[in-house]
Each structure stands twice: as C-alpha cells, then as structure tokens.
Amino acid sequence: MQELSLHILDLLQNSVEAGAKKITLVVKDAPEEDELTIVVTDNGCGMTAEQCANVTSPFYTVRKTRRVGLGLAFLEMAVTQCGGRLRIESSPGYGTEVVATFSHSHPDRQPLGDLSGTIISALMGETELTFEYLHIYGNIKMKISSLNFGELLGIPFRFDRPEHLSLLEKNIREQLQTIYGGESS
Amino acid sequence: MNKLLTMEDLRALRKDALGEMTARQTCDIQVIVGMGTCGIAAGAREVVTELLKELQRRNIKNVSVTKTGCIGMCEREVLLDVVRPNEDRVTYGRVVPRDVSRIVGEHIVNGRVVEGLVVGRITS
Numbered sequence: 277m278q279e280l281s282l283h284i285l286d287l288l289q290n291s292v293e294a295g296a297k298k299i300t301l302v303v304k305d306a307p308e309e310d311e312l313t314i315v316v317t318d319n320g321c322g323m324t325a326e327q328c329a330n331v332t333s334p335f336y337t338v339r340k341t342r343r344v345g346l347g348l349a350f351l352e353m354a355v356t357q358c359g360g361r362l363r364i365e366s367s368p369g370y371g372t373e374v375v376a377t378f379s380h381s382h383p384d385r386q387p388l389g390d391l392s393g394t395i396i397s398a399l400m401g402e403t404e405l406t407f408e409y410l411h412i413y414g415n416i417k418m419k420i421s422s423l424n425f426g427e428l429l430g431i432p433f434r435f436d437r438p439e440h441l442s443l444l445e446k447n448i449r450e451q452l453q454t455i456y457g458g459e460s461s
Numbered sequence: 462m463n464k465l466l467t468m469e470d471l472r473a474l475r476k477d478a479l480g481e482m483t484a485r486q487t488c489d490i491q492v493i494v495g496m497g498t499c500g501i502a503a504g505a506r507e508v509v510t511e512l513l514k515e516l517q518r519r520n521i522k523n524v525s526v527t528k529t530g531c532i533g534m535c536e537r538e539v540l541l542d543v544v545r546p547n548e549d550r551v552t553y554g555r556v557v558p559r560d561v562s563r564i565v566g567e568h569i570v571n572g573r574v575v576e577g578l579v580v581g582r583i584t585s
Contacts, residue, residue, distance in 0.1 A: 277501070277502060282501055282502070282506065285496075285506055286498055286501055289496050289497070289501070289528075289530065293530055345498075346498045346499075347497075347498040350498065350502075362484050369513070390506070390510075393506050393507070393509075393510040394506060396509070396510070397494075397496065397505065397506040397509040397510065397528070398512070400509065400513075400526050400527065400528060401525070401526060401527030401528055423560050428472060428475055430475055436525050436526070436527065437525075437579045438516045438517065438524065438525075438526055439517065439522075441513055441526075442513055442517050444512075445510070447512070
C-alpha cells in the first residue's frame, strides 16, 4: 500500500463486508499537532474479543478462501513505521471502530493520496448504506453525508449508480482541493 | 472565497444530474470488481475510477458497477467480471486502467469478449 487512502479503502471494504448500514469516516489532518488521524466507524456485525486481539496478525482471517488476512496487518505496519498507534474496538452485533494515528511529520508517513476515488470505489454498489465523511484540516472542516447529498440532488443518493458516484467523487475532490489550496497532504 | 460551503455547487450539480438520471431505467449489464486487500494493492481503485469515467464518457446508462472481496485468485488481481444478460460470466484478470476502455468498448457495448485478458468463464 503506497497511500493512506488505500488503507482507508481496505477499512471501508471491511465495514461493507461486515454488513454495515452506516459507515462514518473521519480524517483529521493536524500538522500543527503533528498528527494525522483516520477513524472508521461502522454498525456492522462486529468482532469478538478474540477476533479483535488477532485481527492485525497476517495469518488470521475468518474467511475460507485463503489462510491469510493482510489488510489490518498492513495498516498496523504503516502506523508503527512512523511512530503512530492503532486502536480497534469492536462489539459483536454493534459494530467496529478503527482509529489509526500517524505522526504527521515522520518521513515514513505515507501521503493521504486519492481520497475521493477511494470513497467511491469502496462504497459503490451498496444499496442500503448511509455514509458520512468528515475531513478536518487544521481548523477547516468539511462534512459530506450521502443523505444530504441525496436531498440536494432531489432524489435518493444511490451507491450503485455510476453517475451518482461520479458526482460524489467530483464534489469530494473539489472540496478537498479547496481546503488544501492545491497543496498535497 | 469559501468553496467549502458548496450547497450552491451541489444545486448546480443537481440540475445536470436530474437530466441524466431520468434517462436511466434498468441496469441489465453488471460489472464486478475484486476489492479485497489483494485487489486494492494491485490497483483496483484506479481500475474502478477509470471504469466510471469511461461509462460517463460513453454515456452508458444500463451498467451497474459492484465489487466483491477476495475470491482467492490474488495473484491475478485486479479481477473484473462482466455479466451480460443470458451470456457467460467472463472474468478478466490482471486488469490495468488502460484495459478498461477496451473492455467497455468491446465487451460491454458490443458483446465481444476481450479474449487476451480472460482468466475465467462461468457458463450462464
């Protein structure tokens, strides 16, 4: 994984596979506090304490297609290589929260990368999903919710419609460009 | 200038969007992209964004794009399946963004399978 947004894509995909109906993504980019925090919260099936304890092991997976599960192992590696922390809290039947905190200025901290492409790729095809995305950069906040976006479009927002996704992607991309003023994070 | 308050932007988008959306009725062709960790690491996101752009460019309305997790063929990711009604489900492997326009133009629009990229087929 070359970018933090690819880890986000993996986390969002985990939430979708856990059957989540509501997913919240928070990206807090705080160079002044020397921290970059990514939080993904879902109301999916959750994990038992045992699953939670093992989930960052590359040789732990609950799926049957193969014996490795690398997503959270990669994320833990990306976090630890730049002196950050990873916290995973989960409760069966209620959902999961993953909080990854990175040292913002660390030379090995990966760039955020393409967040708009990440979000639409992760959520496309979902028919009963509410998604909220909060991006904080310094003291600027951007909030996008699939419900509000649908209201403004005048029809329910659907993640299985390519044209809806393209509009959402464009909107996120333009808002991020505005808050970063053309700088990359 | 504070473009963060994009309500106006969104309303403008709405006008464009409504016209496009009313034209669309059914999704009879399905495209499915592998989006497990293996797919993501191999570049599934770039393939998906290119696919959505290509569908927009060609103004194709009858295609739904969905994703799946790891199906165990990690070494052949990015995997992209095309399912046309009453035809075989065709799995393309090691797909890169530049293959997308060919798959859309040949298979999705014209029904001709791009044989060189096929890694699997399920009879309908």
